[in-house]
Amino acid sequence: xxxxxxxxxxxxxxxxxxMVLAYVETLIPVPFAVPGVKIGLANTVAVFLLVKRGWxxxxxxxxxxxxxxxxxxxxxxxxxxxxxxxxxxxxxxxAAMKTGKLSEIGVSVxxxxxxxxxxxxxxxxxxxxxEIAFWLPPLIISxxxxxxxxxxxxxxxxxxxxxxx
Amino acid sequence: MNRRTLKNDVIVIAAIAVVAAxxxxxxxxxxxxxxxxxVELNGVETARYSLNEDIRAEIACGxxxxxxxxxxxxxxxxxxxxxxxxxxxxxxxxxxxGETIICLPHRLIVRIIGEYGVDATV
Numbered sequence: 001x002x003x004x005x006x007x008x009x010x011x012x013x014x015x016x017x018x019m020v021l022a023y024v025e026t027l028i029p030v031p032f033a034v035p036g037v038k039i040g041l042a043n044t045v046a047v048f049l050l051v052k053r054g055w056x057x058x059x060x061x062x063x064x065x066x067x068x069x070x071x072x073x074x075x076x077x078x079x080x081x082x083x084x085x086x087x088x089x090x091x092x093x094x095a096a097m098k099t100g101k102l103s104e105i106g107v108s109v110x111x112x113x114x115x116x117x118x119x120x121x122x123x124x125x126x127x128x129x130x131e132i133a134f135w136l137p138p139l140i141i142s143x144x145x146x147x148x149x150x151x152x153x154x155x156x157x158x159x160x161x162x163x164x165x
Numbered sequence: 166m167n168r169r170t171l172k173n174d175v176i177v178i179a180a181i182a183v184v185a186a187x188x189x190x191x192x193x194x195x196x197x198x199x200x201x202x203x204v205e206l207n208g209v210e211t212a213r214y215s216l217n218e219d220i221r222a223e224i225a226c227g228x229x230x231x232x233x234x235x236x237x238x239x240x241x242x243x244x245x246x247x248x249x250x251x252x253x254x255x256x257x258x259x260x261x262x263g264e265t266i267i268c269l270p271h272r273l274i275v276r277i278i279g280e281y282g283v284d285a286t287v
């Protein structure tokens with residue numbers, strides 16, 4: 001019973017933290033003229049949960065965060081982009097984690113790159129414009145950079161935050 | 166995290182960077198100077214301008230949304246827009262076939278096409 005309460009609390013706090021991070025991020029101006037470039041601060045929570053508690057904790061938090069954020073701040077289009085990015089990113093990170101050969105940084109980079117790829121795929125599907133693939137190279141590079149930063153934070157979180165049980 | 170996983174991280178990151186470079190090369194090699202800028206709203210072509218003439222056109226898309234398209238020196242760009250994110254204004258001018266400026270909030274796409282109106286890329 002105690003373990004269950006702990007899990008419920010952990011997932012609730014994680015979802016809230018991820019949502020706040022996603023909101024804080026919208027306040028930071030992005031100096032690039034490429035649509036979709038962002039830091040992905042909320043992914044620190046996802047990587048942390050994935051490492052500490054596995055996909056059964058990370059996946060639901062990611063989905064609930066996207067659902068709640070879209071309900072509060074978004075519209076249908078933004079929901080479609082968020083959910084496709086978040087899902088593809090999470091699945092790729094779960095697969096990367098399963099190999100057991102990558103650190104938080106590698107997992108986070110893969111998550112960031114697949115997040116951007118998922119949004120591009122959704123944008124192509126929604127607008128029927130295959131030329132949007134033009135944005136893939138800059139988005140992949142930005143995913144590498146932000147993924148390394150987010151992964152480094154996740155390394156610290158995993159090291160510093162310890163569950164006593 | 167240890168030295169071994171860190172090495173794997175570097176390999177994965179390098180591989181991803183190579184993929185990005187390959188996609189970039191394919192995109193660049195398959196494009197050439199275009200002839201027309203095509204304006205699409207909601208996926209439907211509404212106007213077509215030659216890149217050889219300098220113009221400034223107001224593109225209205227209902228509900229008061231306006232993008233100002235400018236063609237100058239064979240290059241098309243969005244000079245101003247009243248969409249919330251202004252990403253289309255920040256984007257560089259386009260002149261090669263297949264290049265696009267996309268304003269997602271207004272569902273507006275400006276794309277460059279080649280000779281005879283044929284979409285030459287891909």
